[in-house]
Amino acid sequence: xxxxxxxxxxxxxxxxxxxxxxxxxxxxxxxxxxxxxxxxxxxxxxxxxxxxxxxxxxxxxxxxxxxxxxxxxxxxxxxxxxxxxxxxxxxxxxxxxxxxxxxxxxxxxxxxxxxxxxxxxxxxxxxxxxxxxxxxxxxxxxxxxxxxxxxxxxxxxxxxxxxxxxxxxxxxxxxxxxxxxxxxxxxxxxxxxxxxxxxxxxxxxxxxxxxxxxxxxxxxxxxxxxxxxxxxxxxxxxxxxxxxxxxxxxxxxxxxxxxxxxxxxxxxxxxxxxxxxxxxxxxxxxxxxxxxxxxxxxxxx
Amino acid sequence: xxxxxxxxxxxxxxxxxxxxxxxxxxxxxxxxxxxxxxxxxxxxxxxxxxxxxxxxxxxxxxxxxxxxxxxxxxxxxxxxxxxxxxxxxxxxxxxxxxxxxxxxxxxxxxxxxxxxxxxxxxxxxxxxxxxxxxxxxxxxxxxxxxxxxxxxxxxxxxxxxxxxxxxxxxxxxxxxxxxxxxxxxxxxxxxxxxxxxxxxxxxxxxxxxxxx
Numbered sequence: 249x250x251x252x253x254x255x256x257x258x259x260x261x262x263x264x265x266x267x268x269x270x271x272x273x274x275x276x277x278x279x280x281x282x283x284x285x286x287x288x289x290x291x292x293x294x295x296x297x298x299x300x301x302x303x304x305x306x307x308x309x310x311x312x313x314x315x316x317x318x319x320x321x322x323x324x325x326x327x328x329x330x331x332x333x334x335x336x337x338x339x340x341x342x343x344x345x346x347x348x349x350x351x352x353x354x355x356x357x358x359x360x361x362x363x364x365x366x367x368x369x370x371x372x373x374x375x376x377x378x379x380x381x382x383x384x385x386x387x388x389x390x391x392x393x394x395x396x397x398x399x400x401x402x403x404x405x406x407x408x409x410x411x412x413x414x415x416x417x418x419x420x421x422x423x424x425x426x427x428x429x430x431x432x433x434x435x436x437x438x439x440x441x442x443x444x445x446x447x448x449x450x451x452x453x454x455x456x457x458x459x460x461x462x463x464x465x466x467x468x469x470x471x472x473x474x475x476x477x478x479x480x481x482x483x484x485x486x487x488x489x490x491x492x493x494x495x496x497x498x499x500x501x502x503x504x505x506x507x508x509x510x511x512x513x514x515x516x517x518x519x520x521x522x523x524x525x526x527x528x529x530x531x532x533x534x535x536x537x538x539x540x541x542x543x544x545x546x547x548x549x
Numbered sequence: 550x551x552x553x554x555x556x557x558x559x560x561x562x563x564x565x566x567x568x569x570x571x572x573x574x575x576x577x578x579x580x581x582x583x584x585x586x587x588x589x590x591x592x593x594x595x596x597x598x599x600x601x602x603x604x605x606x607x608x609x610x611x612x613x614x615x616x617x618x619x620x621x622x623x624x625x626x627x628x629x630x631x632x633x634x635x636x637x638x639x640x641x642x643x644x645x646x647x648x649x650x651x652x653x654x655x656x657x658x659x660x661x662x663x664x665x666x667x668x669x670x671x672x673x674x675x676x677x678x679x680x681x682x683x684x685x686x687x688x689x690x691x692x693x694x695x696x697x698x699x700x701x702x703x704x705x706x707x708x709x710x711x712x713x714x715x716x717x718x719x720x721x722x723x724x725x726x727x728x729x730x731x732x733x734x735x736x737x738x739x740x741x742x743x744x745x746x747x748x749x750x751x752x753x754x755x756x757x758x759x760x761x
Contacts, residue, residue, distance in 0.1 A: 261588040357702075359585040360600050380600030382585065383686040387698045398687060401601060499702035506710045507587040513714050517721035520646070527648040528728040529742045 255414075258366035260358035272368035276435040277408065277419060279343050280445050280473040281483065282457075283429035286311065286325055286341040290421035290430065294323045297409065297420035317344065319397035322406040323421060326484035332476050342472065342483040343421070343430070346393045346406040348372045350466025353492040354405075356500050357388025370435065370469035371408045379403060388500075390465060390490040408469065438471060445473045464491030556738040557755050564624070568734050571617035575716065578610035582709060608685045615678045622671060628658045629668065635661035650746060657750040662718070669715045676708035 254267045295302065300320040308315070311327040323345035332338050352372045355364040363378035364385060374385075374394070381401035385394045394403045409419035417423075418432040431441060442459040449457035458477025461467050472486070480486040560568070581603045584594040594603035634654045638645070638661045644652040645662065659667070683693045683701035690698055723730045729743040744752035 261591060263588050359588075359591070361588055361591050363600075378600070380585075380594075380604040381686060382604050382684075383690055384684075384702070386690075387695055387702065392695070396687060396691075401604075401687065493696075493699050495696070495699035495703055499699065499706060502703065502706045502710075503586050506706055506713075507583075507589070509710060510713045510717070513717040517717055517725070520721075521725055524647055526726055526728050527650075527747075529740065529746055533742050533746055 255367045255369070256365045257368045258352075258355060259362050260355045260364040261361040266365075270368045274368075274370040274435040275408075275413060275432065275469060276370065276438040277422060277470045278431045278438040278442055278473065279470065280429040280431075280442075281340065281342050282445070282449055282454075282473060282475050283427050284325075284341045284343065285427055285429075286327060287426060288313075288325050289424045289426055290343055291321070291323055291325055293420045293424035294406075295321070297412070298322065298407070317393065317395050317405075319395045319399075319402075319404045321395075322346070322404065328482060328484045330482045332479060332482060338475070338482075340476075340483050342486065344393075344484070346372065346408070346470065347391055347465075348406075348408055348469035349390075350468065351492065353388035353390050353465070353496055354385035354394055355388075356492060357384040357496055359384060367410065369413065371410045371413065372469075373407050373410050374403060374405060376402050376404075388492065388496050390487060390492060435467075435469065442471060442473050446477075449473070449475055460486065462487075462490050464489055555741040557741060557744050557752070558737060559733040559739050559744075560737045562737065564621075565734055565737055567617055567620050571614065571621060574610055574614035574617055578607060578614045579713070579716075581607035581610060586706070586709070604686070608681055611677060611681050615674055618670060618674045622667075622674075625667065626671075629664040631661065631664055632657075635664065639665075655749040656747065657754075658748060660748070662722075666715045666719055669711050673708040673711040673715070676704055677712065680704040680708065 254270050255272065256266050257268055259266045294300070300322065302314055302318065302320045305314050307313070312324065314321055314324070317324050323343055326342045326344045328340045328342070330338050330340055348371055350370070352364070352366060354374075355366060355372065358364045359382060360378050360380045363375055363380065364372065365375060366372050379402040381396065381403070383396055383403065385403055386392075386396065394405045396403045409417070409421075412419060422430045422432040431438065433441075439459070439461070442461075446457045446459060454475045456478040457473070457475050460472035460474050460477060460480055472480075472483075474480060474483065474486075476482050480488050580593050581597055583590040584597075584600075584603050585591075585607070591600075594600045597603045597606055634656075637654045638656065641653055644650070650656075680701035682689045683698055684690055684705060693701070723734070727747060729740060730747075733739050741752070741756070744755065
């Protein structure tokens with residue numbers, strides 16, 4: 249982890265507040281899918297900067313390569329041939345990867361203290377040395393992003409190049425993109441830029457153009473400009489109204505409640521011992537073989 | 550007149566060994582599980598060599614616990630069927646709590662509290678096993694749809710709660726509350742007076758054939 253501990257505003261499995269003296273500017277990456285040409289330069293740059301090596305796979309006749317995100321592929325170009333309306337063909341390309349949610353489901357589900365952190369600038373990062381390998385973050389993510397490595401039992405995903413951003417550089421995918429369709433800056437700047445792009449697209453006849461910055465997960469620090477913002481599912485299953493699943497919220501919400509009830513039950517037993525006391529076989533019961541029905545006067549206190 | 554030293558056999562050596570292994574597996578699965586239940590108990594993972602080890606060991610302890618429980622369940626389910634008397638006993642929980650067993654309907658080998666504990670385990674143990682398999686990284690979790698894994702998380706927490714509440718009552722009763730119980734599981738025998746006081750119908754059954 250290259251950012252300072254003062255930059256962490258949210259930490260997994262941590263009940264006391266995180267350091268919050270800093271009020272860093274929130275950053276965002278904006279991916280304008282309308283100007284992406286699918287060259288995969290970002291994918292290669294990501295592997296190179298992060299020193300990741302994907303296994304050589306098989307070609308199955310589609311453009312995606314590899315076929316899915318993995319522990320070694322943190323960003324992936326996804327290609328979709330769709331008919332947004334009848335008799336209208338469109339070829340949509342989307343750079344998939346972590347969206348760095350304002351309210352990260354992975355972080356909420358994680359049981360390992362400090363294995364997932366959210367920085368003041370909005371970056372959600374996995375701290376591998378604290379990761380226990382339980383995979384709960386995979387269940388917590390509304391976008392199906394984190395991937396577990398079989399080699400080291402840890403889960404990985406895009407860091408938004410937190411190491412580069414910490415020293416004032418843009419993420420490597422942004423630097424590499426030859427068409428300029430990926431841009432990086434403050435979230436406010438990127439929102440303004442996105443609106444500008446949406447305006448252009450609308451002027452060109454894409455009436456449903458819009459920004460993907462879903463409210464349900466507290467907004468994201470990776471946003472998309474979509475020509476068909478009304479149907480994000482067209483872009484290889486981008487969820488329309490993503491939010492942390494009710495079951496995940498229930499799962500993590502029940503845990504403190506459960507721990508509390510266990511504590512209360514143990515306390516109840518403790519109190520019972522001193523209020524009522526143990527139930528012993530009295531000497532007279534032992535010696536005389538009294539019948540059960542005989543009242544034990546000593547207990548009527 | 551029954552002698553002071555007269556003992557009644559309650560559990561065989563096999564019962565005791567299985568119970569001891571079950572208890573051990575519960576303690577290990579419980580401690581590793583608590584580490585992931587709440588951050589305040591994550592330090593328990595240090596007892597097992599850290600988070601990575603704890604994540605690896607917890608499901609193994611859990612499966613062992615289920616196996617030993619299953620052995621006990623097959624042998625003891627027939628003694629745990631609820632009878633009409635049991636509901637009257639349960640209606641007088643106040644007397645139970647205040648050690649006034651003379652006011653309670655007579656009890657057989659197990660009292661209704663013990664029986665309910667047994668059936669709550671019959672419910673919780675398979676739920677823990679099945680939900681635990683769906684959560685088990687790396688071997689089984691990837692085989693389940695994400696929605697199933699999420700629901701398994703909820704089920705695992707709730708059934709662990711049932712198990713723990715049952716165990717708190719069970720351990721408190723056996724070790725601290727009902728004196729003379731522990732030896733049933735350590736040495737296999739209880740005193741004649743203990744049996745007569747806490748399980749009069751069972752006592753009659755065990756001593757029928759004998760003169761009083």
